[in-house]
Amino acid sequence: MAWDGVSVEVLGRLERYRFQPKKTHAAAIRGERLSPRKGISIEFADYRHYTPGDDLRHLDWNILARLDRAYLRTYQDEQELPVHLLLDCSASMAFGEPTKFDAARSLAACLGYIGLIAGDAVYPTALHHQHAETRPLRGRVAYTRLLEWLRTRQPDGRHLAAAVQRFAHANLPSGLALLLTDGLDEAFPDALRALGSRRHEVVLLHILSEVELDPDLEGDLKLVDAETGEAIDITATGGVLQEYQRRLKAHIEAIQTACRRIGGTYLQVRNDRAPQDVLVRELYAQGVLSV
Structure with missing residues (x-):
């Protein structure tokens, strides 16, 4: 089913919110x-x-x-505050119901809307294997352009960490970097540290599905890597699932640690959670948003 954006009712609930950066960021032009x-x-x-x-x-x-x-x-x-919307376009984001990618797009639409109505400069950036020039969007009228940009992105890339590294070294103003990703790349924690070294203020929305967090599998299975196409045969025994949980927990903790060390904000998000609840209840409570 095609992604249908965010309802007018949801956007209306977000009108009162603004981003609240922890530090001052240089901007290209005067803003509000x-x-x-x-x-x-x-x-x-x-x-x-x-x-x-x-x-x-x-x-x-x-x-x-x-x-x-x-x-x-x-x-x-x-x-004006530079707000970077970093959308993970790796193939693994196509997993789940709704897909992690659709969840990320809905969150990006809400976050972008908040920035645009506040007079911030919103830079949408697709994180995939191809480098694309990022142009800022400004003003409420640019929201339709943001929606069109989101609708035309596809989760078909790979090498998330390399894409984050490219963004970190791009000639862009430092600002609030809102990273929407499943983080499924072993080198991702190192890429986060590179992002922090460029003076970006990182807010990481770590989007994972229920099946990834707690897989209910048994018997002989063939697992296929969504990004490389490589397949592996396994027997889903209790011991195998325990080892999977151990490795997933270690990877999540490595991401959390890297985010904390660069002064960033980490939030784990289930793919089936309503985007307005994530913003109003979680990001507001953590001080990323204010009224």
Whole structure:
């Protein structure tokens, strides 16, 4: 069944929310978000002593007349927040009901909507084996373009970690990196560390299906790797399933540790969970969103 986007009712529930980054990120142009960085804007911030070469237009003449001391008025700089929507397009995302990929697209649509209505710059990026130029979307009217972009993506790639590494080293402004992925790549934790080293503020939505978390399998089976096509024959005994659980737990813990060490936010998401519940209950509680 084709992905049908997000309902108007869900978007209406998200109108009041905004992203709440933990740190200031440089932006390409002025936007609607106030930054602690001092600059020239309409919002007064503080006074400082005049030094030769300063712009006399910002000299406070009243203080100069009363105290015979030269002070300049400084202002808060208005900036847009770069919001990077990183959509895992590896073939493993096609698994589940609904698929992990459709769950990721619904979350990306909601997150992108919040950024666009807040005046942030939303950069949608597909993580797959092909490099594609990322162009920012701005304003509520760009939401239809975001939906079309999401509808035309397909889970047919591989090498998630390499795609994250390429993004980390791309010539893009640092900002809020919202990573929607199943993380099924052994090198993924290392790629997360590269992402953090580029000053991105990472929010990882780790999307997994119930079958992956707790497989109910028995008997002789052939397992096929969705990305490489390689097959392996197994007998699903209790011991085999225990070893699978052990390895999955170790991989998830490695991802959580890497995310924590770069100051990121980690959230495990089931593929069948309503996207608005993830945002309103989980991301709001963790401080990623505010009202």
